[in-house]
Every structure is written in structure tokens, then in C-alpha cells.
Amino acid sequence: LSRAPAQFCSGAGAAAMKAVRSPALRLWGRLAESAHLRRRERQTVLEGVHLLQGYQAKGGIPLHWFIRASVVADPEVSALRRHSLWPEAAVLADDLFDEYSSLQSPGGVAALVSWPAAPAFLPTEESCLVLDGLQDPGNVGTLLRSAAAAGMPTVVCASGTVQVWSPKVLRAGMGAHFQLTLHEGADLRDWFPCYAGTILGAEREASRAYDDFDLTGTVALVIGNEGAGLTPDARKLLHDRIHIPMAAGVESLNAGVAGSILLFERQRQIRAGNRERQERQG
The missing domain is CATH 3.30.1330.30 (Ribosomal protein L30/S12)
Structure with missing residues (x-):
């Protein structure tokens, strides 16, 4: 050279x-x-x-x-x-x-x-963040950073999601890529039926708030496209829908912010559970 x-x-x-x-x-x-x-x-x-x-x-x-x-x-x-x-x-x-x-x-x-090759198989028995058709590199990078920070080590990108290893997503991720297991191009119709955990999709029309759910078990948190929301394939295969309550007159949250809230709520619940166990043992 x-x-x-x-x-x-x-x-x-x-x-x-x-x-x-x-x-x-x-x-x-x-x-x-x-x-x-x-x-x-x-x-x-x-x-x-x-x-x-x-x-x-x-x-x-x-x-x-x-x-x-x-x-x-x-x-x-x-x-x-x-x-x-x-x-x-x-x-x-x-x-x-x-x-x-x-x-x-x-x-x-x-x-x-x-870039590293993803594992041969998608996760079936571990918690993960699922990006369903997100197109904004800044949102995807933000969600990767939040996943790494909140202890969610696996991120699955469904078909139609922006290329996770693009320079723009890499810059927005600020190094999170190197701390995560990343899957790209997942077909949710094939994968979701094999997933052993609870599949929860974020939607503003959902009737139950995010803090009503137990997120401490095996869970897939699904975040949809910035404008269109979850794809029909994902919506049909959800176990439940989850929303983030907002003040009157506010239509929606940025996808990166909404997903980050769910990720850190999961971390909060896990930490609270750990404290309770320690108090019982103490």
C-alpha cells in the first residue's frame, strides 16, 4: 500500500x-x-x-x-x-x-x-433492544449509547433500519458499538415466534404505562420508526404494548428519548429488586 x-x-x-x-x-x-x-x-x-x-x-x-x-x-x-x-x-x-x-x-x-460479524443466531433467551425500521442515525446512535449504559448488551436491528455501522451512526453512538452485540437485517416474522421472553412494543396509543410492567425478566423492548411507528409485522407479534405518559398537548417523544426511558426503567427495576434482596438477606 x-x-x-x-x-x-x-x-x-x-x-x-x-x-x-x-x-x-x-x-x-x-x-x-x-x-x-x-x-x-x-x-x-x-x-x-x-x-x-x-x-x-x-x-x-x-x-x-x-x-x-x-x-x-x-x-x-x-x-x-x-x-x-x-x-x-x-x-x-x-x-x-x-x-x-x-x-x-x-x-x-x-x-x-x-466491522465484527454478528453471532450466527438471534437471541431467544436474553433481553434485547429491537429497532424496528428506525431511519435517523442520531436516534439509532443514541439508543445504542443508552443500551450500553443501561446494561442491555444486545441490540437487534430489523430489516429497514438504517445501517448501524454507518459513519453517522458510529459518531452518534460514541463508542457504544464496541460494547454491544449487534444484529442487523433481522426478519421479525421469523424471529419473534422463537423468542422465549416478553415482547413489548412502544406505542403512544397503548393503554398501559411503562412503569406498570415488570421489565426485570427476559424482555425485548421494540422501538418503531420515527414517523410511522411499529411495522405491521412487529405489531402483530407483540405480547403487549407499552406507552410513556406525557403532559397534555404533547404528541410524542423522540424515538431515541423514548427508548432510553424504557431502557433505564428496566435498569431501575433491576436495581430496586437487587436492593430488596440485599435487605432481606441482611
Whole structure:
């Protein structure tokens, strides 16, 4: 692989450096733009120090990675470079890095990585969060962050949900991807009948509030599309519907917020149960 030279240029030197287009750099541009290519190659783009730190902490090794010349001496960037198993980074002139970066304020580092293969089988006896046709990358990233924080380690994305390994979802997830087991493209019609737990779908028209349910057992919490809600396939296979009471005149909650409330209600119930058991034993 030919790399952009590790040099720090200005003036005419920077213009010459901008002309360098290594295969890895071209791949960065293609992966950032094409969901089809990402899915076919099972590769994606990470941008920003925080994401790369999370990836490195979980033992990830990038295929290629890039550093913006002006941040090469940054302590956090230097720490990333010290990893003995990581390949040498390509240091790019600032204008060249910015040309490929999808961030309005480039974070200074980017990596091309392979995403992990999901387990061969969907969960049948463990709790999970189910995303049913969500399309907003910010909502999906928020829900992944909340799932990781609330101790829900498995997330199932039904067919029609935005690509969970897209750069936008990765940025919104802020490293949560590396703490979760993620399934994509699930067919709910095939999977839900095999699920041993309770399947609860969030719907504003439901008659029972979220805190009326026992969420401490094996449960699948299903969050529907931002506008259309749950798909007909999911709705037909629910065991019950659950809603979040809101003040009069408020139509609905953001999908990311609604799902997060349910996830942390489950965590609250589990913690309350643990306290009760400890008090009985004490």
C-alpha cells in the first residue's frame, strides 16, 4: 500500500501533498459515501479520537488510519500511535484530511476498519433492544449509547433500519458499538415466534404505562420508526404494548428519548429488586 508521506507541509509543499491519492485514501472516500460498499466489504470509517480510543480499547486493529498533520503531536493521538499492533498512520496535510473528513470540525484522526460479524443466531433467551425500521442515525446512535449504559448488551436491528455501522451512526453512538452485540437485517416474522421472553412494543396509543410492567425478566423492548411507528409485522407479534405518559398537548417523544426511558426503567427495576434482596438477606 502506498501511503501519503509523513511530512508537514505548507505553501507549495502542501499543494504537492494534496495531489497524493493512495488506494487507502480513495477507499476512505468510497466507504464514507456508499452503504452498499460498506455492506459488501463489511468495512466502515471511524472518525475522531474518542471513537478510535474505544475501538483500540476493545482490541480493534484498523486496516488503515490517517492523522491530520496539525494534530500529530497531540498527546491522545500520540497514545494511539504507540499501540504496537496498529499499522503506521498516514499523516495528511490538513486540507487533504479535511477533503475526506465528513465532520464539520475534523477531529484529526480517521480509520478504516472491518466491522465484527454478528453471532450466527438471534437471541431467544436474553433481553434485547429491537429497532424496528428506525431511519435517523442520531436516534439509532443514541439508543445504542443508552443500551450500553443501561446494561442491555444486545441490540437487534430489523430489516429497514438504517445501517448501524454507518459513519453517522458510529459518531452518534460514541463508542457504544464496541460494547454491544449487534444484529442487523433481522426478519421479525421469523424471529419473534422463537423468542422465549416478553415482547413489548412502544406505542403512544397503548393503554398501559411503562412503569406498570415488570421489565426485570427476559424482555425485548421494540422501538418503531420515527414517523410511522411499529411495522405491521412487529405489531402483530407483540405480547403487549407499552406507552410513556406525557403532559397534555404533547404528541410524542423522540424515538431515541423514548427508548432510553424504557431502557433505564428496566435498569431501575433491576436495581430496586437487587436492593430488596440485599435487605432481606441482611
